[in-house]
Amino acid sequence: MATPGSIRVYNTMTNQKEVLQPLRPGKLGIYVCGPTVYSYVHIGNARSFTSFDTVVRYLRYRGFEVTYVRNYTDVDDKIINAAKEQGEPAQELAARFVREFEADARAMHLLVPDHSPKVTETIPEILALVQKLVANGVAYEAQGDVYFEVGKWPGYAKLSKRNLEDMQASERATTGEQKRAPLDFALWKAAKPGEPSWDSPWGKGRPGWHIECSAMASKFLGETFDLHGGGLDLIFPHHENEIAQSEAGFKKTFCNVWMHGGFLDLDGAKMSKSLGNVVRLRDALTQIDAEALRYFFLSTHYRSPLAFTDKSLADAESRMEYFYETLRKVDARTSNQDFGAGPLHGDPSKWVTDFEACVDDDFNFAGALGILSGLFATMNELMDKPPVKDKPMIGRTLKALRAVVGKISLVLGLFEDEPGAWLLRRRDRQVKARGIDQAKVEALLNDRRAAREKKDFAASDQIRDALKAMGIESMDTPQGTTWKVLG
RNA sequence: GGCGGCAUAGCCAAGUGGUAAGGCAAGGGUCUGCAAAACCCUCAUCCCCCGGUUCGAAUCCGGGUGCCGCCUCCA
Incomplete structure (x- = not known):
């Protein structure tokens, strides 16, 4: 268990690092905005999901009982549009891309969340929340649509720190003619013919974009919970709207700490589906090993931009080769061997302490990888140029260091393979790729x-x-x- | 225009007050029949620029320059 107060997290709400204070001792609830399932995820999405995956792994490693929720948005304009284009029923298309996402997630060694709710399975909760907002006087119905009235909620824009007047001046959205004000956003949309729809007090319709996260988060984590994650691009409007809906509905703080991950850049610009500069995760995984991709993601702090280049990817994979080659040699020398009891060379626990000190500080895995380098260099040194002559001591120390790697690897999601198998698989892939x-x-x-x-x-x-x-x-x-x- | 972020060696990248982690590349060495791998050594007196605070700043404050993001779907 972590020393109380030892973990610090950067909170977008306050723009500073804060000591992580669980609402309930020893327990944490985290909600991560999952994919809208209308196509395959790209590696920018994968970076974000990997970041929060390691966050959850680390919090559990630190002894917290973590409830991890990552949703699927399976009703949405983009899904409906994609379904129309492809001549496939919207719900079938969504279900198909849920399955594709799950396959990608497995390939990336992502943890399976405790709950992976879908919007289509949360309609009663969504309706209840919308009704509550109408009852509380912050939402209104207009011709079958229901809108959140931003002007009625004083806390609006506290996450993104925007000025409402400035925003209205630059407001470009002209959809939703029923809106009273440009910034008002849809909680519920009247169904158009052929669209997925559910019965509601306002007629047939479907949820707006943001409401589902409020409903799903509160359903599984309670009306107030600890951590909420997503990409920087979700701060506004998505997370802003989540906060407004939830807090105006439940009348309490929605989430304590807001974490946002930086973008993956390709050719100097954010990778995004709308720009079209995307590399699908599954395509990337034919070129690079999944753990090497994880290593690449972790090599830069989660809040910083990360430039995607062929060279950095190749570097990451060579580095993984070094790690696995080292582990293979260590395993060959130590497995099924008894070196007896006795003193060790150096203090293996120092690596654990250093690792934790690094990651405790806002999940600085990039810094932690530097520590990992030292750990691997030490194992190689013990095998190749041992600083001591005592062979049993070397064996015991190698075993202890290997155990440290095992511990750390659970957090990083790296070195989960048998070294020989990993090396062989990589070589096979290269042999095949180069003919x-x-x-x-x-x-x-x-x-x-x-x-x-x-x-x-x-x-x-x-x-x-x-x-x-x-x-x-x-x-x-x-x-x-x-x-x-x-x- | 508003809001936010970033700027560290040839490249990637940690470090938010106490005197620059790590990786790649490069050079030298050990090992090797020679190599490869591994290991060792070298490689930023300095952290975009200009001021300021401080005994002391890459780290804090002010100004400037450049880049990026959000303000419309977006991890």
């Missing part, structure tokens, strides 16, 4: 082995050059020759 003839590689390696046994180094080196020309690096070790695809 390398693996049988030919094996044959050449056999020839080279024979040449080396005869001490015919000229022939051996010649074969190595031939392999290099094919993009293959051969590596001689005391256990024999291995090979890898050149980066």
Whole structure:
């Protein structure tokens, strides 16, 4: 269990880091805005979901009992439009992309949330909240639509800190002619023919965009909860509206801490579906290992922009190769071995302490990866250039450090594979991607082995050059020759 | 125009008052038949610019420049 008050989180509401104070001791509720399921998620979405995934993992690691909710918005204009375009019923299209999202999430090693509510399964709660808002005098009905009346809610824009007059001056939205004021937003929309709809006190209709999160969050986490996450672009209007609806409806603070993740940039601009500069997660995962992608995401603080380039991706994967290669060697030397009891070289727990100190400070995983580097370098040093002669001590220390890696890997969602399997899978993918003839590689390696046994180094080196020309690096070790695809 | 964020070595990137983590690249070394891998060493007197506060600032304040985002769907 974390020392009370040891974790600090940047809160968008107050624009500063705050000590995390759970509403209920030892427990935390977190709501993360999930996907609107009208197409495949892109890697910018994936970055955001990965950020909050590691946040939840860390809070649990720190001993909190976390209730993690991430929704699916499965009724929405974009879904209806996509369904029309593709000639597929809206609910079928939405259900299909829920399944696709789940597959992507599994591929990225994302935790399965405790609750993954869908809008279509939350209609009674949504209707109840809308009715409450009408009853409280902050919402009004107009020709089957129901709108939230921003002017009736003094706290509006407290998250985004906008000035209502300035916003009205630049208000471009002209939809919803029934609105009394441009900033008013729809809680409930009258159904048009052919659209998904539900019965309501205002006739057939469907929820507006923002109301579902208020309803789903309160349904599973209560009317006040601890943490709410999403991308920076959701601050306004989505989260602003969530707050207005919830607080005007329930008459209490909606959420204590608002966390927002930075964007993934491609060619200097935010990756977004509307700009069209998107890389689908599943396409990226044919090029890069999922854990390497996670590592790439974690290498920059979650609130900072992260530039997506082929080079940074390749760097991330080579780094993962280094980590896994190290783990493979450590495992080979320590598994099923008893080094007896006795002192260790150095203090392995120091790595844990440093890691926690880093991540406690607003989930600074980027800083924590620096600590991880030191930990891996130490294991390599112990194996290759041990600073002590005591072999059992080295073995015990390696085992202890390996255990630390295991602990940390649960938080990062990295090193979840068996090292040998990971390395082989990566190599297979590279071989396939580059069209390398693996049988030919094996044959050449056999020839080279024979040449080396005869001490015919000229022939051996010649074969190595031939392999290099094919993009293959051969590596001689005391256990024999291995090979890898050149980066 | 309003609001918010960012600017750290060739590149990526931590660090929010006490004198610059880590990674990549580069150079040197150990190991190796030679390599690769691994390890060691070197690599920012300085953190966009100009002022200010302070014993002390990359870190705080003021001004400027540049970039990005939100204000319309968006993680």
